[in-house]
Amino acid sequence: MTVHRVVALLHEPQSPFELACAAEVFGGVRPDVPVRYDVRLCAERPGPLRTTVGHALLVEAGLEALAEADTVVVPGWQPPGGAVSGAVLEAVRGAHRRGARVASICTGAFVLARAGLLDDRRATTHWRRTAQLAAAFPAVEVVSDVLYVDHGDVATSAGSGAGIDLCLQLVRRDQGAGYAAAVARGMVLPPHREGGQLQYVSPPGAPEKTDDSLAPLLDWALGRLGEELGVGRLAGRAGVSERTLARRFVRQLGVGPGQWVLARRIEAARVLLEESDLPVETVAERVGLSSAVNLRRHFRAVLGTTPGAYRRVFGEPGGAPVQGSPTLARS
Numbered sequence: 001m002t003v004h005r006v007v008a009l010l011h012e013p014q015s016p017f018e019l020a021c022a023a024e025v026f027g028g029v030r031p032d033v034p035v036r037y038d039v040r041l042c043a044e045r046p047g048p049l050r051t052t053v054g055h056a057l058l059v060e061a062g063l064e065a066l067a068e069a070d071t072v073v074v075p076g077w078q079p080p081g082g083a084v085s086g087a088v089l090e091a092v093r094g095a096h097r098r099g100a101r102v103a104s105i106c107t108g109a110f111v112l113a114r115a116g117l118l119d120d121r122r123a124t125t126h127w128r129r130t131a132q133l134a135a136a137f138p139a140v141e142v143v144s145d146v147l148y149v150d151h152g153d154v155a156t157s158a159g160s161g162a163g164i165d166l167c168l169q170l171v172r173r174d175q176g177a178g179y180a181a182a183v184a185r186g187m188v189l190p191p192h193r194e195g196g197q198l199q200y201v202s203p204p205g206a207p208e209k210t211d212d213s214l215a216p217l218l219d220w221a222l223g224r225l226g227e228e229l230g231v232g233r234l235a236g237r238a239g240v241s242e243r244t245l246a247r248r249f250v251r252q253l254g255v256g257p258g259q260w261v262l263a264r265r266i267e268a269a270r271v272l273l274e275e276s277d278l279p280v281e282t283v284a285e286r287v288g289l290s291s292a293v294n295l296r297r298h299f300r301a302v303l304g305t306t307p308g309a310y311r312r313v314f315g316e317p318g319g320a321p322v323q324g325s326p327t328l329a330r331s
Helices: 016-027 063-068 086-098 106-114 127-136 160-175 177-186 215-222 231-238 242-253 257-275 280-286 292-303 307-314
Strands: 004-010 037-043 047-050 056-059 071-075 101-105 148-150 154-157
Touching: 004 016, 004 063, 004 086, 016 037, 016 071, 016 101, 016 160, 037 056, 037 063, 063 086, 071 086, 071 106, 071 160, 086 101, 086 106, 101 106, 101 160, 106 127, 106 154, 106 160, 148 160, 154 160, 160 177, 177 257, 215 231, 215 257, 231 242, 231 257, 242 257, 257 280, 257 292, 257 307, 280 292, 280 307, 292 307
Parallel strands: 004 037, 004 071, 071 101, 101 154
Antiparallel strands: 047 056, 148 154
């Protein structure tokens, strides 16, 4: 398999964490995960690059590296909305024209917007900066209540941690759900947070309570995707009313219980299609979608393709039947 070239475009003072979001997802070496990405760093002026924590990074490549990238990542830009040279903007535009995917983490969205890549598109950045981004670039539809927005050729994420979610989403699109789940498992992270999930912002005067966390219920449901998981059963398990449970889902995850369960079932179906040779009808039953017709309908609505076509692209040769009900990889 051809190695996918990821180039991170840095600018001082560079946030090491925002860079690490991309570097760890794409460039981390794990004994149980084949290497499918090559990560390089570049800057307008190669050499020592000052960071937000004081120490310097040595960046050896200049903007010419973007001409060889399959994916360009802008992991933050300080100060947000600050100057971006014409050389940087043309290099980013040129990579995109050539067919490279361009993604930003946090305030890196300001660079993509200045390059014109976000015009007439939805985009996001850190919630503290969404109003600034919207004011500076009125042609961009800025959304403040999502983790990331992925258009395929261009993608933006919210604050630093959401950059990991976006990078895992890009890996999932490139390599399939099973590979992305293995990367997430190695990083001790949830394998998939929906892009539409709310950024973690507590409204003034309404701090998040720790005793109404959905984590135990979600973990319980993930192990029972093949069973009936209606709102009534979930609410009964949580010991709350259906209305209370729905409010908690929307507040903590940005979607209702039914939407969350369906997304997890589609994700589990993707893994089974990749890693087993089970018939589509059996896959549908294993993940709680009852029939191949139902699975195909939801699969096409969510992913724009059929289970059979997805398996032909991402399926592992000689996949073996999987015992028991599927669950998403988690720590």
